[in-house]
Amino acid sequence: LHLSAVKLAELHSDLKIQEKDELSWKKLKAEGLDEDGEKEAKLRRNLNVIMTKYGMNGKKDSQLLDTNYIKDGTESDTLDDPRLEKLWSKAKTSGKFSDEELDKLWREFKHHKEKIHEYNILLETVSRTEDMHKNVINPSEENMVKEEILHNKHRELKEKLRSINQGFERLRKVSHQGYDTTSEFEEPRVIDLWDMAKSANFTEKELESFREELKHFEAKIEKHHHYQKQLEISHEKLKHVEGTGDKDHLNRNKEKYAMLQEKTKELGYKVKKHLQDLSSRISQGLQHNEL
Secondary structure (H helix, E strand, O other), rough: OOOEEEEEEHHHHHHHHHHHHHHHHHHHHHHOOOOHHHHHHHHHHHHHHHHHHOOOOHHHHHHOOOOOOOOOOOOOOOOOHHHHHHHHHHHHHHHHHHHHHHHHHHHHHHHHHHHHHHHHHHHHHHHHHHHHOOOOEEEOHHHHHHHHHHHHHHHHHHHHHHHHHHHHHHHHHHHHHHHOOOOOOOOHHHHHHHHHHHHOOOHHHHHHHHHHHHHHHHHHHHHHHHHHHHHHHHHHHHHHHHHOOOOHHHHHHHHHHHHHHHHHHHHHHHHHHHHHHHHHHHHHHHHHHOO
């Protein structure tokens, strides 16, 4: 796959979550609690997202290359969207961003690209389900269940599209004006969650509690970013030491690399699991708004 050290650690975290979700589904299936197959379909969508994200779906242009930060001030990945490319180009040449801010902004653009990928995969799944549903001649109780599944998928599409539109508007604003120093959050995933939380059916007390939890979540993400960067540095040092022939030095570097790799995997898993939990809570609040 030619993935960087950071991407390999991220892939491990994603697959670990996928494995845990599949084990949970198997238990539900054994108890007859997924009769409509909705949870199984969601697992397949999630696996499809992972395969697309890391270039394992047979499409050369689908892989999200490199690490989560910019090397030498340049990026090797493309954004696959002329509007995003134009905004990124404008931001790079505006002189309004420090190197660190450009690094952070690039992560926002990459995050937005991944959201669009996930939306398109879900859209394709919904379209296939609708085509199958249209071909059914005789209505039945099973078809009524499938209609409910379709309704839930359309609601999920609506939430994802709203998040994409909000995200693009934020990227447009930041690219033109620079970062707001008074902004409450900096991490793109946290900003997304906070924007959606404010639209959900939370009381003031619940919203305040959610804000505090998001602060802890953002600190967890920043710690993960720190270890990702340390892992990349350690990987480069290891490659350099391998060419010197110094076995003691090589063993020390291997030990440090292995330690950083495990820590990065562990933090990546915790961040993504926490993100799942927070997203689920917001989704429930948004669904309640529609009822």
